[in-house]
Amino acid sequence: MWNVKMYYTSLVFLLIISLSSIVYSLICLLYKYSMFLEWELVLMNTCYFSMTLIFDWMSLMFMSFVMFISSMVIMYSGSYMISDKNLSRFIYLVLGFVISMILLIISPNMVSILLGWDGLGLISYLLVIYYQNEKSAAAGMLTVLSNRVGDIAILLSIAFMVSKGSWSFIFYNSESEFYNKMILSLLLILAGMTKSAQIPFSAWLPAAMAAPTPVSALVHSSTLVTAGVYLIIRVSFLLSESEKIILLLLASMTMFMAGLGANFEYDLKKIIALSTLSQLGVMMGILALGKPDLAFFHLMSHALFKALLFMCAGSIIHSIKDFQDIRFMGSLVMQMPLTTMYMNLANLSLCGIPFLAGFYSKDLILEVIFMSNINSIIFLLFVFSTGLTVCYTFRLVYYTLSSISNLGSFSSIEDESDNMNYSMLGLGMGAILGGALLSWLIFPYPNMICMSLLIKLLIMGVSILGAVFGYVLNLFSTSEQLKSFFLYFMVVYFGSMWFLSYLSTMKMNKYILKMGSKLNKMGDLGWSEFYGGQGIFNMFFSGSMNLQMIQDNSIKLYMLSFFLILIGLMISFI
Template identity: 75%
Template structure:
């Protein structure tokens, strides 16, 4: 039996932190100041390792959103995972995740960021393998190894900043680290790309859907995957222009690839994971163009409706006998009206429907991108990705909420749990009004948008076209949809994220792990061992034995030495 007292105490604790953080953030915005705390832990060679905290409007607002979504997810888990014998462990893991995320958010220092960063990676791995089976183990290993690349990049960044005498990167700009600007920018962007699953590290995010659905709502939609975005937001003053241009191209390709893959996917959670990947590409794209405030704005508004979408998906999966295939659903609007309403709100907000949360950030981002000095390829990738987002959203609406019912005969589908629907309603309020409230807070003064009427209406036109295509194609009969078998190779290519899962697992196993075994045998266990630890040990032991033999006061040794000296003297005189 799980501990009810700990459950309620955790809820109250997270909600109180959320409310106090959001209120403090609003106060800091109005007062236009921040608090910087620093104390020294270790000092060596005039280089101090400091523990640093920064409390400004950005960190406090993000912390408030993380704790609010965590409290809603924890509340939701009280019903979703009520039959789990290890629910106490799950609650501890969620609280550990929140602590790690908080350490990352309020740290402007690379060393203290590394504590939260590695904590996120470890707890994410444990949560992905929560259901102990082979599929979860494989997904967890892919997640852990992909994120280790970013961990190594941060460690190398710490090494490059050692000569500066400190790791508080908020005090640095391009000129102060000019010698290391290119390398440091590449390493920090690489770390952000691995955590936010940009190409070529995109395969781990859909694979991580092996975790419980509440974990997906918290970790893999709104908080963990945005940690890389948040890191790049913080270090944006020290990024080089060349690295940001590469980041813009990769973010655009990620967005397009994820939108295309979601239109061929039938797993409900993977469709939502791919939509998360697409929105991460939007954030990275606008971040590469230098609009940090817009990236942060979309990060917060996306967290609200995407966590809601995962919660609705969990409620649907729970009701339809734990199926995740959308072809086993259908016509849920008449059986689960409350869940359907919240899911439609989240879906429409994701599409950028006017006056919902996603509209205020996404529409502004697209308009800034359209009037920026970008090339035609990036422009077309953003346009097509916007249409694909609406296309797979309305395809999901058809298969799950409208259309024909494909449920089994004995399915009991209804909104029967208040514990699951109450947090969904709380996030639904955020999905409706969160965008407007955030836009008033973050952008007190409006941006000047200068573009033609066609470009201004392009996002709306593409959205309408994508919705029409997604819904109409879903209406076709099975025999007409089977015509896609004639284009089987193309469907497999698009539906498998451009073969990234295969390249990240099978090919990486051949290229890195098997070659790494050879390198280990030749290097670590071969020449390195011969000239390294074992070689030094063997030579020192033999030398020590010879020295001990000399010092044994052996008469034979002394007589031999005396004879050698006499022979030497005779040879010299002769």
């Protein structure tokens, strides 16, 4: 009974907060209004500790989307996790995840951002290891260790901001000149890249698929992986041109690597996770070109259809008795017409099909990138990545929806759960209308983009070519699988994300962690302990003991001093 009460209470509460946040966001957007709150926590001897919050149209809109998607995920979890004995613990973890993300969104202060940042890292670890087995433990360890790099970068950035007298980044601007500005912006880029899984920190994102599917829908849409993008959006005015070039190159490589890897993957959830990684590369790329509003626009529209895509995948996995290999699916359109309709809707939105949510943001981003002053390598990476996105999407459509049925046993497969259907309905409406509404709100005036007819038709041509390759080539899947034996190294190389998964696990465990253990023994437990805290303690302790012995007026001490002085005089006379 308690589980039911908590489930419905959290669902209604999140929906109410989401609705109120979007209303206030529109007011702030209309009147160019923002609110900065400073809450004094402790005042002691003219030193005060305060909690600062910022409410502008961006933070309120993002908070509204996070709350709405979280409410749909909790509604979805009511049916997906119905057989779990610890449903209340799962709901508590999801709510803690949401609270950590909200704290990160509305905090302009690096210290309070660290609370939400570390909260996301800790709760994501607890959710990844939710199914308590060896695979989940390994994936959770990879996730938390990768994210610790970003945590360290945030801590170092706090240290570099001490000289400015405030940890609130909104008090700085692009004209602020201080000697550690470049180091600060590099640390913030490093933190954002680790949380958003850019190269070389990409291996943890597919590994985090060990978490329950509702958590994946929440993590990959609006919370954990988008935290890094949101942080860099907020501090984008600090980035220099050289740092933007580095970020653009890494983002385009990440997008290309993820799109290529998804075409060699057979795990349904990992394919969708790699598509998230590809779209994060798109956001980082347009952010590196100095368009934070466009990156935020794609962040919002991507959250809607990506959460829907994960929910559809979870519904399919739940119905076919926990199979995740797409080769064991097929002809699901006959058994699950509603789920397959939503999945096709999310897939087409991901591809940027006109007038769906992904089209308004992705097409505008690609046109701005093609119009920008970029080199040929970046241009080709973006073009090929666009084609690869459509390619793995239609490959997924073929294997799961339209191929012959490959299910191992006869079972009743249907759209049976009302909670799952209603939650997918809410996000489905967002995947249809969300892009147009956001486009009208954020960009009320049309953008003038001038390019040649060939470049204008390039996106459509590459998308059609990718769809043909993704669908038609997989019709000959048996012969393609046989050919893959002759190209085994290439298949393993592209399918393992350019060996990043091996380098991030085996090599990290063998070299980096062992080196860290040795440095800990030599440093923290060795020389720094001898000359640091323990050494200072021993020095003060022995000094205080000698001082105490002098003050005791001991006759032995005076006799010893007398004989030492006498011996010294005799030696001097001789």
